Amino acid sequence: MMDVKSRFKRKNREGVTISGEDLDTFKDFIDPNSAYKFITHGWLSSSTSSTVENIMRAYLNSTQDVNIVTVNWEIIAGRTDYRVSASDTLNVGKELAKRIIFLKENNLLKIENVHLIGHSLGAHVSGSTGYYVKENGEAVSRITGLDPAGPGFELFNSYLLDPKTMALNKEHAKFVxxxxxxxxxxxxxxxxxxxDFYPNGGTHPMPGCGIYGFACSHARAHVYFGESIQYDEPNPNLGFWSKECQSFSDFSKGTCNDKEENVMGEYTDTSKSGVFYLATNANSPYALNGKQYDDSSSWFSPLNQLNPF
Incomplete structure (x- = not known):
């Protein structure tokens, strides 16, 4: 059903499969006291897709020493009937939770060091994982949902057995x-x-994606998150800085300039909660790096909105 491969930056960049058969070998490739980053792909994707690879490589190239775990559920995610893949996120999450609990019981992982990262349907896999880990007695530290899939969860969810359990929500981790x-x-x-962060209002099209680039807009969430890792630590002059606001319209008018500020991505301040808005560039690097919003800036150019890339 699922393959789970772990990497630890200083010891093994190529990865070793997690199994119960050869824990001694596995121990040589991880640091049980370091953070664990579990990265999960979405529908019609795999652990070798850009979704996972970009985030994994960003961690490997960062200053952090973390255990990176890539979750591969491509056989289930690859089913052409989206409803079947969506329904099975619950079972995939349950299996991943078993692996996490297994590592904990063998003193190879601490639940407080677990950060689940999922894109699209992978966000709901992460939510289900968090739910089942919590059922075992302790909530994971953090779940980051990268544009969690809406169809089948927020919309048209009548075919799901348990939408409350399956759809990612803030009950699934200490911080979501x-x-x-x-x-x-x-x-x-x-x-x-x-x-919750809503870059550019959170709606299609994201700058640079074009009016028909629905998949491009959907993918921007994991692209932004991957870029955020490279900044290494919160810095007021770098990264995806945002303002707590009621709407993107208010944000763009500057009426929220005196509101709470937070950075989107890896270095989000987990002590701050609420809804935050920000703007991005149309092309890489996407972060405006602390610049104030300006509606005359190039990111909002109509030409950029029509650019399919």
């Missing part, structure tokens, strides 16, 4: 942060985390 980039189409619209 969400990056919304295709609200109302492929992604979730509602604020479902402790902290």
């Amino acid at each position: 942060d969400i990056i919304h980039t295709s609200c109302g189409t492929l992604g979730y619209s509602s604020a479902i985390g402790h902290t």
